[in-house]
Amino acid sequence: MVVVKKTSFDPDDLKLSKCEILDFCDGVLEKWNKNPTKNATNILAMTAVKASVIWTDEDSLKAIWGEILKWVFELLYENALAQDDEYWRNVMKKLKNKK
Numbered sequence: 001m002v003v004v005k006k007t008s009f010d011p012d013d014l015k016l017s018k019c020e021i022l023d024f025c026d027g028v029l030e031k032w033n034k035n036p037t038k039n040a041t042n043i044l045a046m047t048a049v050k051a052s053v054i055w056t057d058e059d060s061l062k063a064i065w066g067e068i069l070k071w072v073f074e075l076l077y078e079n080a081l082a083q084d085d086e087y088w089r090n091v092m093k094k095l096k097n098k099k
Contacts, residue, residue, distance in 0.1 A: 014065045025050040
């Protein structure tokens with residue numbers, strides 16, 4: 001008999017490693033460094049984020065970035081609601097009516 005372990009999907013549970021987060025930061029910096037004058041403030045901010053990732057332990061990173069993921073989903077939802085567009089308002093009305 002094969003026992004299959006059921007796991008529930010949790011989008012807020014960070015599975016990325018510290019190295020993978022740093023790779024992400026490097027990718028963003030690489031993109032922004034193509035136009036450093038335009039992106040100077042962004043580059044400075046992302047460099048600070050990268051530095052904080054470097055000196056933060058793995059468990060803390062998982063807790064912090066797990067919260068960031070929750071906030072992003074919430075912000076995306078709130079941002080969608082705030083869109084001042086007739087088409088989008090109709091989409092949101094349809095979604096609310098399905099509840």
